Amino acid sequence: MKLAIYGANGYQGKLIVTEATRSAEVILVGRDAARLREAAATxxxxxxxxxxxxADDHDALVAAFREADAVINCAGPFTPTGAAVVRAAIAAGRHYVDTAGEQSYLKEIFDTFGAAAExxxxxxxxxxNDACVPADLVAGLLAERLGPLEEISSIHVITGGGGPSRGSLRSVIESMDLIKAGGLGYDGGAWRVGIPARHTSIILPGGSEAVPVAKFPLCEVVTIPRHVQVRHVEGLAEAALSARLSVPLDPAIIAGLPEGPTEEDRRTQRFTYVIDAVATDGRHGRGVVQGPDTYGTTAVIAVESARRLAANPAKPGVLAPGQAYDPAGFLDSLLPHGVHWTIEVGGDFGVASLDVRR
Ligand SMILES: NC(=O)c1ccc[n+]([C@@H]2O[C@H](COP(=O)([O-])OP(=O)(O)OC[C@H]3O[C@@H](n4cnc5c(N)ncnc54)[C@H](OP(=O)(O)O)[C@@H]3O)[C@@H](O)[C@H]2O)c1
Known part of the structure; x- marks a missing residue:
């Protein structure tokens, strides 16, 4: 199998190339030959x-992608250039995944490319990426057990890790207006900004104190309603993180930062993604995904996604993870990488402690 990696010389790109070489041949694609060669040597x-x-050289992108079985795009920020890369992958007839975390870009791809891909x-x-795929898959598994849902709240808490990469900070700039507005929520069949949050705190698995949370533009808010029957979906992050990322960043300061956290920093990082669901009949369910190193886990998930699409093609179109992959099989494939997942249905596991505002 051969994977074409666009943005291969970036921080995330180098991790993806390294991960991909464990099971595939790679083509390093990007806008600058010298930077690509330097990354390959590193x-x-x-x-x-x-x-x-x-990114705007359609013919060169198509020619590079045609040599591969699937494309992984990690050239962020995605809002300015991602659509051109998707267009080229479709023109080359190659399956496509990316590591985007920009919620409005994601919505644009779903809204624009379904028919062309089909x-x-x-x-x-x-x-x-590390968050959207597991959260979306777990939401699908909760819905299988609970039936039609009144609501899903997806909550991200990340500790340690040495901070975001330069590329992540540039993506935050692209999403600043949406972050300040709390992101797109889903309610009654449509996505829009300004939907009031139903939850303002959460007791984390194994915790005893309520942690304040605030609305945040999470990608799974866009993907979950595409395959789960649910009335309301909201994305939340620890309030301190949400407040920190709402402060405008100076691009010149970002340019002077290291490209991303060191390996040592990444080893200190832990993420907890909690997916709480309430069925229309009032029963509760909770899914929890916990693991290390968001950038390392993103590399594993992006490569696993591309390999699955190439080896066992899903139906054509723009799909949510839950429409493209066997959920439990995909989640279990992450266990050797330290990512653990659980689902409980019918208990009160902290849901009773959520501050529900209807
Ligand atoms: N959970 C999540 O949401 C999640 C997790 C992981 C990563 N991500 C996303 O992944 C992306 C990559 O992060 P990173 O740390 O690898 O960033 P990075 O180190 O800055 O690398 C970005 C890569 O994209 C390329 N690129 C940027 N703008 C381009 C343009 N206009 N045309 C062509 N290529 C362009 C860069 O090429 P040059 O070197 O030539 O500039 C570089 O290869 C970010 O958007 C980040 O938010 C999201």
């Missing part, structure tokens, strides 16, 4: 297949 692949292609038999799964 990773220990001095002879790697390197294909320069700017017409040529290509599957596009955006936001194949």
């Amino acid at each position: 990773i220990g692949l001095p002879e790697a297949d390197v294909r320069p292609a700017a 017409a040529v038999g290509v599957t596009v799964v955006p936001a194949a």
Whole structure:
């Protein structure tokens, strides 16, 4: 199997190339040949297949992607250039995943490319990152057990890790207006900003004190309603993180930062994603996904996603993870990488402690 990785010389890109080489051949694609070659040498692949292609050079992108079985795009920020890369993957007839965390970009890809992807038999799964894939898959498993749902709240809490990469901070700038507005929520069949949060705190698994949470533009808010029958979906993050990322960032300061957290920093990081569901009959369910190192886990998830699409094609179109992959099988494939998941239905596991405002 051969995977084309766009943005391969970036911080996330190098982690993805390294992960991909465990099970596939790689083509490193990006806008600058010298930076791609330098990245290949850093990773220990001095002879790697390197294909320069700017995001607006459609023909060069298509030619590079045609050589592969699937495309992984990690060239963020995605809002300015991601759609051009999706268009090229579809034109090349190759399945596509990306590591985007920009909620409005994700919505645009779903709104724009479904018919074009279907017409040529290509599957596009955006936001194949550490958070959206497990949260979306767990939401689908909760819905299988609970039936039609009144609400899902997805809550992200991340500790340690040395802070975001430069690329993540640039994506935050692209999403600043949406972050300040609390992001898109889903209610009554449509996505929009300004939907009031139903929850303002959560007791985390194993915790005893309520942690304040605030609305945040999470990608699974866009993907979950595409395959789960649910009336209301909201994305929440620890209030302190949400407040920190709402402060405008100076691009010149970002340019002077290290490209991303060190390996040592990444080893200190833990993420907890809680997916709370309430069925229309009032029963509760909770899914929890916990693991280390969001960038390392994103590399594993993006490569696993692309490999699955190439080896066992899903139906064509733009799909949520829960429409493209066997949920339990995919989640279990993350266990050797330290990512654990649980689902409980029918208890009160902290849901009673949620501050519900209807
Ligand atoms: N959970 C999540 O939401 C999650 C998790 C992980 C990663 N991500 C996302 O993944 C993305 C990558 O992060 P990173 O840390 O790897 O960033 P990075 O180190 O800045 O790398 C970005 C890559 O994209 C390329 N690129 C940027 N703008 C481009 C343009 N206009 N045309 C062509 N190529 C362009 C860069 O090429 P040059 O070197 O030539 O500039 C570089 O190869 C970010 O958007 C981040 O938010 C999201």
